[in-house]
Amino acid sequence: MKRFRVSVLSVMAAAALLLTACAKAPEQAQTPQETRTVTDMRGREIALGGAPVTRVIGLTPSDCEILYALGAQDALVGRGEYCDYPAAVVSIPAVQSNYELNTEQILALAPQVLFVSDMEPSDERLQALEAAGIAVVMTNAHYEIDAVYQGIALIGDVMQKEAEADAVIAQMQAAFDALAKKAVQQGEKKTVYFEVSPLEYGLWTAGAGTFMDEIAKMIGAKNVFSDVEGWSEISEEQVLLRNPDVIVTIGMYDGEGLTPAEEILSRTGWENVTAVKNGAVFNLPDNELSRPVPRLADGARMLYDFVYGNDAA
Amino acid sequence: MILCMGTTRHKRLDRAQPSSKGTARLSRAETAGEGFGAAAYIAFAAVTLLTLLLCVCAGSVRIPLSETARICLQAISGKRAAQSDTLAAILLSMRLPRVLCVALTGASLSLCGAAMQGLLKNPLADGSTLGVSSGAALGAVLSIAFGITIPAIPLAGTMGMAMLFALLSLLLILTLAYRLDYSLSTNTILLLGVIYSMFVSSIIALITAFAGEKVRHITFWTMGSLSGSGYREALILLAALAVCGTVLLCSARELNAFALGEENARHIGVNVRRVKLTVLICVSALIGVCVSIGGTIGFVGLVTPHMARLLTGPNHKRLLPASLFGGAVFLMLADLLSRVLLNPIELPIGVVTSLIGAILFLCILYRMRRIV
Amino acid sequence: MRLLEVEHLAVSYGKHEIVHDVGFSLEAGRWLMLIGPNGAGKSTILNAIAGGIAYTGVIRYRGQDMRTMKPGAFAKGVGMLAQNHYVEYAFSVAEVVRLGRYAYAPGAFSRPSGEDTAMVQKALALTGMEALSSQAVPTLSGGELQRAFLAQLLAQNPRVLLLDEPTNHLDPLYQKQLFSLLLEWLHAEEGRAILSVVHDLKLARSYGTDALLLKNGRTLANGAVETVFTKDNLNRAYDMDVYAWMNALQRPWDETEKA
Numbered sequence: 053m054k055r056f057r058v059s060v061l062s063v064m065a066a067a068a069l070l071l072t073a074c075a076k077a078p079e080q081a082q083t084p085q086e087t088r089t090v091t092d093m094r095g096r097e098i099a100l101g102g103a104p105v106t107r108v109i110g111l112t113p114s115d116c117e118i119l120y121a122l123g124a125q126d127a128l129v130g131r132g133e134y135c136d137y138p139a140a141v142v143s144i145p146a147v148q149s150n151y152e153l154n155t156e157q158i159l160a161l162a163p164q165v166l167f168v169s170d171m172e173p174s175d176e177r178l179q180a181l182e183a184a185g186i187a188v189v190m191t192n193a194h195y196e197i198d199a200v201y202q203g204i205a206l207i208g209d210v211m212q213k214e215a216e217a218d219a220v221i222a223q224m225q226a227a228f229d230a231l232a233k234k235a236v237q238q239g240e241k242k243t244v245y246f247e248v249s250p251l252e253y254g255l256w257t258a259g260a261g262t263f264m265d266e267i268a269k270m271i272g273a274k275n276v277f278s279d280v281e282g283w284s285e286i287s288e289e290q291v292l293l294r295n296p297d298v299i300v301t302i303g304m305y306d307g308e309g310l311t312p313a314e315e316i317l318s319r320t321g322w323e324n325v326t327a328v329k330n331g332a333v334f335n336l337p338d339n340e341l342s343r344p345v346p347r348l349a350d351g352a353r354m355l356y357d358f359v360y361g362n363d364a365a
Numbered sequence: 366m367i368l369c370m371g372t373t374r375h376k377r378l379d380r381a382q383p384s385s386k387g388t389a390r391l392s393r394a395e396t397a398g399e400g401f402g403a404a405a406y407i408a409f410a411a412v413t414l415l416t417l418l419l420c421v422c423a424g425s426v427r428i429p430l431s432e433t434a435r436i437c438l439q440a441i442s443g444k445r446a447a448q449s450d451t452l453a454a455i456l457l458s459m460r461l462p463r464v465l466c467v468a469l470t471g472a473s474l475s476l477c478g479a480a481m482q483g484l485l486k487n488p489l490a491d492g493s494t495l496g497v498s499s500g501a502a503l504g505a506v507l508s509i510a511f512g513i514t515i516p517a518i519p520l521a522g523t524m525g526m527a528m529l530f531a532l533l534s535l536l537l538i539l540t541l542a543y544r545l546d547y548s549l550s551t552n553t554i555l556l557l558g559v560i561y562s563m564f565v566s567s568i569i570a571l572i573t574a575f576a577g578e579k580v581r582h583i584t585f586w587t588m589g590s591l592s593g594s595g596y597r598e599a600l601i602l603l604a605a606l607a608v609c610g611t612v613l614l615c616s617a618r619e620l621n622a623f624a625l626g627e628e629n630a631r632h633i634g635v636n637v638r639r640v641k642l643t644v645l646i647c648v649s650a651l652i653g654v655c656v657s658i659g660g661t662i663g664f665v666g667l668v669t670p671h672m673a674r675l676l677t678g679p680n681h682k683r684l685l686p687a688s689l690f691g692g693a694v695f696l697m698l699a700d701l702l703s704r705v706l707l708n709p710i711e712l713p714i715g716v717v718t719s720l721i722g723a724i725l726f727l728c729i730l731y732r733m734r735r736i737v
Numbered sequence: 738m739r740l741l742e743v744e745h746l747a748v749s750y751g752k753h754e755i756v757h758d759v760g761f762s763l764e765a766g767r768w769l770m771l772i773g774p775n776g777a778g779k780s781t782i783l784n785a786i787a788g789g790i791a792y793t794g795v796i797r798y799r800g801q802d803m804r805t806m807k808p809g810a811f812a813k814g815v816g817m818l819a820q821n822h823y824v825e826y827a828f829s830v831a832e833v834v835r836l837g838r839y840a841y842a843p844g845a846f847s848r849p850s851g852e853d854t855a856m857v858q859k860a861l862a863l864t865g866m867e868a869l870s871s872q873a874v875p876t877l878s879g880g881e882l883q884r885a886f887l888a889q890l891l892a893q894n895p896r897v898l899l900l901d902e903p904t905n906h907l908d909p910l911y912q913k914q915l916f917s918l919l920l921e922w923l924h925a926e927e928g929r930a931i932l933s934v935v936h937d938l939k940l941a942r943s944y945g946t947d948a949l950l951l952k953n954g955r956t957l958a959n960g961a962v963e964t965v966f967t968k969d970n971l972n973r974a975y976d977m978d979v980y981a982w983m984n985a986l987q988r989p990w991d992e993t994e995k996a
Contacts, residue, residue, distance in 0.1 A: 251593035254711065280710060287425035288592055289455045290709040320595055321458025324451050399832070486825050615845035622836055624826050628789060628819055629886070633893055634812025634840030679826030 090209045093202065094190040101187075105164050105211055111149040112169035115191050116141050117345040118204055119167075121220050124211040130161040137338065137347075153177050159184060165210055167191050195262050195282075197228070200344040220346050227349035228270060231356050235272035242273045242359045245296035245327070246341075250303055250315060254285045264300070264341045267352045273298070273359045292325060298359050299327040302336045311335065334358040400617075400682040409690040413468070416694045420464045420701045421456065425708050428452050458595070466594040467700040467714070468693040469602035470655045471665055473610065475692020476685060477648045478666025479673065480613050483620035483681055484644050486627070489555055491666040492531075492652045496561035498663075500534025501527040501649075501656035503565045510572050524601075528653030534561065535649055591659040591700065591714060598658050605654040609647035610689065616644055617681035624679060662696070662715050664722025669695050671729045738765040738799075740897050740930045741786070741815075745794035748781050748954075756781050756954040758794075763897065763947075768923060768931040770945035770962070772938065774975050777951035779934040780820065783899045786932070787817040798897070812840035816895035820902045822882050827873035830866055830885045831857070837892030860891035863918060879906035887915070891922065898922075900933035904940065912937075916944050938979065942966050950974050 088100040108124075110116040111132035119125055120138055128141070132149035135141050147157040149168075155177050158166060165187045168178065178188050189210055191203050201221045208217025246264045248256040258264040259280030268275045276294040277286060303312030310318060313333045322328045340351030401409075422433050436453045474492060481490040492498045504526035507513065514522035538561055542554050619640040622630035631637045655662070672695075673687035696714075699721060703712040741763035748756040756778040763769050771779040785792040788803065788811065796803045798814045806814070824833075837860070838853040849857075861867045864884040869877070874885060883906050890898065898919070904912045923929050935941040941948065941962075948965035950958040952974045958965045971979040 252590070254590035254592050254713065277709070284710045285713070286709050287704060287711045288459050289424055289426040292451050292455050292459070293426045295451065319593075321454040324454055399835075483826075488825060618836075618839065618845065621828070621832070622839060625824060625828065625833060625836065626819075626822070629822075629836075629889075631789060631808070632787060632812065632817045632819070633836055633889070634809045636808040674826070679828050680832055 090189065090206060092190040093194075093199070093206060096190065098187050098189055100165070100210065103164075107161075107163045108165040108167060108211070109147065109158060109161060109163040110135060110167045111147070111153075112167065112191065113137060113339075114169065114203070114343045114345045115167035115207065116144075117343065117347065118191075118207045118220075119211070121346045122204075122208055122211060122213040122216045124207075124213050124216075127211065129163055130158065137345075155180055155184075158186070165189055167207065167210075195266075195344065197224075197263070197266060197348065200224075200348060203344055204346065224346055224349045228267075228352060231271050231352055235270070235356070235360075238272055238360055242297040243276050243294070244268050244273045244298045244300060244355075244359060245276045245291055245294070247299060247301040247303065247312075247316065248283055250301075250312065251288065251319060255288055255291065256283055257286050258283055258342075262342075263344075263348055263351070264355075267341060267348070267355055271352065271356045271359060273355075288321075292321065295324075295326055297326050297330075297332060299325075299333040300336055300341075300355065300358055301333070302339065302342060305335070305337075332358070399680055401686060406686070409686065413690050413693050416697050417464060417468060420467075420697045421460050423701060424455075424460050424704050425711070426452075426455055428456060462595045462599050463591060463593075464697060464700070465596075465599040466591050466602060466658065468697050469599060469606055470591065470659050470662065471669075471692040471694070471696025471699075472689045473602065473606050473651045473655050473692070474662065474665040475669040475673075475688045475695070476606075476610055476613055477651050478692075479670035479681070479685055479688035480616070480620060480644055480648055481666075482670055483624040483679075483684075484641065485554065486624055487554055488671070489667070492648070493562075493661065493663045494555055494558045494667065495535065496538055496558040496565065497531045497535050497649060497652050498656055498661040499562040499565040501531040501653045502661055503534075503569060504528070504530025504653070505657050506569050506572055510575075524654055524657040527657040528650050531653040531656070532646060532649035534565075535645055537561070539645075592711065594658060602654060602658060605651055609651045612643060612647050614685050614689075616640060617685055620644070620681040620685070621679075624681070660715070662718055664718045664726070665692055665696055665699075668722045668725050668729070672725065675729070675732070738928055739763070740765055740799060740928070741932065742797040742800075743782075743786070743794070744796075746782065746785060746796065747793045748778070748785055748790060754954070756785070756792075759949075759951070759954070759956055760794075761949050761956075761959055763930045763932055765896075765928045765930055766923065767946045768920075768933070768944060770941040770948040771932065771934045771951065772936075772941050772948055772965075772974075773951035773957070776953070777974075778954040779951060780901050781954075782951075783817065783901050783932070783934060786815065787899055809840040812893060812895065814895055815897045815899060816890045816893045817899040818883075818887055818890050818901065818903055820905055822886050824874045824882070827875055829871050829873060830877070830888070831861070831870040833874055833885050834860055834866070834870070834888045834892050837889035837894075840893065856892045856894060860888040863891060863922075864888040865914075880908070880911050883907065884911075884915075896929055898929075898931045898933070900931065902934050902936060904935070904937065912940065916940065920944060938966070938971070939983070 087102055090098050090100060092098055106127050107129045108119070108127045109130035109132075110119055110128060113132065113135045116128065116131050116135040117137050119128055120141065125140070128144050130147050131141055131144045133146045134149065135144075135146075145161065147161070148154045158181060163186055166178075166181060167189050169191055182188050189206070191206060201224070204217050204221055205214075208214050208220075244264075246258040246262075246268075248258055257277045257280065259275070259277045259282055261282050265275045265278055269278075276291075276296045277284075280286060299316055301312045301316060303315075305311045309315075313335045316322065316333045317328055317331070319328075327333055334354075336351060336354060340347050340354060422428070422430060428436075432452055433456065436450075436456050439453070440457055478491040481492070481495065482488055484490075492501075505523045507530070508522045508526035513526060515525065538554070538557050542557055545553050545557075619630070619635050622633060622635045623640070627637060627641075630640075669692040670684065670688045673684055673691045677683040677687045696718070699717040700714050702721075703714045703717045706712060706717075739762055743762065744760045746756060746759045747754055755776075759778075759782060761769070771782060773779055781790070784790050786796055786803070798806065798811075803811065803815075834857050835849065835853075838849065838856060841853060842848075842850065858867075861870050864887050866881070866884055866888050869881060869885075874882065877885060883903070887903070900919075903915060903919075907915060919931060923931055935945075945962045947960060948958070948962045949956065950965050950970055957974050958967075958970045968980050
């Protein structure tokens with residue numbers, strides 16, 4: 053019953069918004085409260101209406117993660133199908149995302165705000181959603197840490213959790229600063245090779261313009277493939293030639309056979325790679341360094357431990 | 366009788382003049398039997414070997430020729446490479462097995478293409494145009510999704526399923542084609558192949574949608590890659606090629622007969638049913654093995670037999686060996702390009718073969734139209 | 738000697754039976770003409786004998802059921818010249834003719850014997866294709882193509898020739914040459930016979946020794962040409978006065994000749 057009322061309300065709100073948009077009526081007359089606006093990551097001004105935002109959908113995994121990190125998860129009425137962190141998010145109704153973006157599914161959940169990464173391809177469908185009165189907020193898909201802060205701040209603004217967002221950002225900054233400071237004390241500069249997909253499918257690595265590259269630099273290590281742009285398929289021979297001190301794989305273990313790290317250690321011809329010789333092959337189990345989320349700080353800590361050892365000062 | 370043909374022959378010769386192109390190409394076969402002589406085989410082997418050497422010497426990491434020679438000599442003399450010899454590892458554990466796999470895959474796919482084009486009297490027949498490669502891919506995807514494996518032998522589950530589905534696809538498509546159009550015209554078969562390939566890719570998408578955890582496996586698998594293939598894969602490919610390739614090469618005369626038409630083959634005494642089944646099984650097995658090791662690689666089976674045909678004419682006694690060696694050379698060079706073009710980035714080999722293949726194929730089509 | 742025996746032959750395409758209970762036999766030294774209007778089932782009968790389509794009934798070659806014959810033995814006994822040829826690849830005429838010897842050396846590594854080479858040369862000579870022997874087949878004219886495959890058939894050297902409208906692509910000169918050549922072939926050795934589908938009734942009447950007149954897949958008449966080519970039989974088969982039509986066609990020629 054309550055849900056029904058809410059959806060009726062929101063449809064009415066949508067209709068009102070539509071009317072204002074079409075008739076260009078003076079805004080003061082329609083909205084007694086002050087209308088909030090935010091500027092999203094694509095630089096668009098988004099009107100949020102006066103009421104607090106209580107129904108949102110996060111399409112990108114990072115959006116949902118940030119909402120949880122800000123304690124705003126109660127407002128989540130839907131999630132993109134690939135959102136999987138934290139585990140609790142899975143119980144929230146899923147909608148299709150990316151190329152399969154389904155406007156009807158989204159409308160049925162009657163959100164006030166839809167968070168989408170600005171990588172989403174379907175502008176027409178997003179425009180249709182905006183026309184239906186849903187505030188579509190473009191969040192971050194840039195793989196640099198400053199943009200992550202902006203994304204967190206933006207979601208904090210929308211959810212009126214500014215203080216929480218500031219705290220999360222401050223925590224991240226503090227963590228990164230601490231790691232960077234510690235790293236200065238480490239003498240030698242270690243080299244790291246990040247492996248995104250296993251050999252069987254062709255080696256893919258993370259080059260310049262990825263969190264892995266940026267964070268490796270931050271902790272005083274060097275990504276051996278920083279001369280490659282983004283995620284790229286690279287030559288196996290080059291890995292041997294560049295002879296990394298540490299190998300970090302983000303391969304997922306599907307519970308059968310060798311784990312991703314074991315598989316790398318068992319490769320023929322890799323015996324002489326320093327990382328393999330020293331057993332310095334590690335697995336980042338859960339996208340800690342691939343998503344624009346607060347967990348990047350955890351990922352950075354893990355990477356630091358991988359590079360300098362667990363007991364490093 | 367001869368007398369009365371005299372006038373005819375005169376008239377004939379007048380007509381024959383403008384099409385002397387065809388004559389020149391085939392006159393050699395007249396004198397020197399139908400197959401190649403030893404000299405031709407030595408030449409083929411030499412070209413293939415030179416290409417192989419080139420592809421082993423060149424690559425993402427620049428290794429000086431002297432180093433390459435030293436490493437090879439050490440390996441041949443049985444000395445263990447020094448523990449820290451990275452170049453030796455690159456050369457012997459990566460480049461050599463990969464180039465071998467590529468060469469064997471190219472030879473297999475090209476031989477299969479040539480055999481199919483003869484058997485079906487269809488110059489556009491090939492594993493990829495007939496949907497056999499897609500069928501093999503479907504088999505492999507099924508075995509990954511449902512975890513079908515043969516415990517004792519690694520890779521056997523995927524490979525067996527790929528081979529089985531390649532054969533089933535081929536039988537299905539040919540049955541449908543015979544039903545629709547007994548003459549097996551080019552258009553019918555290609556149309557069916559395209560429809561079947563699209564059908565199969567949607568089935569693969571469906572399986573991927575339900576496969577959950579294994580999604581990553583499957584999507585990567587369908588992309589296919591020969592990088593990281595080792596001596597074991599090379600050995601499997603070699604065994605498959607040794608068995609199936611020999612059978613195909615021994616069917617050259619039958620394929621000649623089929624290339625003139627299945628009816629004609631029957632009339633001159635070819636055991637049509639047996640030959641067809643033998644060739645189809647060999648082709649499916651070879652394509653199945655290739656696809657399960659390297660994924661689907663387009664255009665090799667289509668383009669190289671055509672290039673070979675321009676050189677040797679359509680007689681399968683020469684066409685099949687020429688396609689075998691030509692396919693190996695073509696795919697090795699394509700792989701070399703994929704390795705060095707954007708170094709250190711590696712291109713998928715299918716991108717390179719399709720790029721080169723499509724252009725070459727257009728040229729061949731254009732030339733064929735002009736001759737006939 | 739009885740070379741071919743056909744008993745209760747019936748052929749169906751799907752649910753339609755298009756040849757009903759046809760029977761005849763072919764003796765050595767004879768030339769049997771299959772005649773009748775379009776759709777009578779003439780080509781179908783030839784294809785059934787050649788093993789190209791499924792049939793019921795029995796077809797025997799020298800007393801042996803042809804279903805049980807090995808392809809090689811089959812090809813040495815019965816050879817067929819199809820009505821149409823379409824060659825996709827640029828084989829030379831010699832290569833096409835050489836394939837006619839397949840049944841004599843089917844092994845993968847067998848080299849052509851002296852006899853093979855001699856037969857191929859002879860066939861090329863007989864058909865007047867020697868000069869064109871290295872010509873690519875797709876560049877031949879319709880008539881040349883027909884003769885290339887006839888040469889293949891002669892190189893194959895079967896006892897019985899099955900010819901499906903052999904004069905199809907030929908002008909009058911070639912028609913005459915072809916029929917003379919076939920007649921010569923028939924009598925060059927003992928134990929040979931020809932079974933051919935011929936549309937031209939005058940050719941059929943002149944060269945045939947026997948004839949089988951078909952209509953709608955059934956036998957109307959069967960026997961020596963004199964007994965089959967009667968006015969009555971032909972009128973029944975073709976639903977028209979065939980004699981009057983042929984006379985009418987002939988009249989202008991005769992008148993020109995007289996004038």
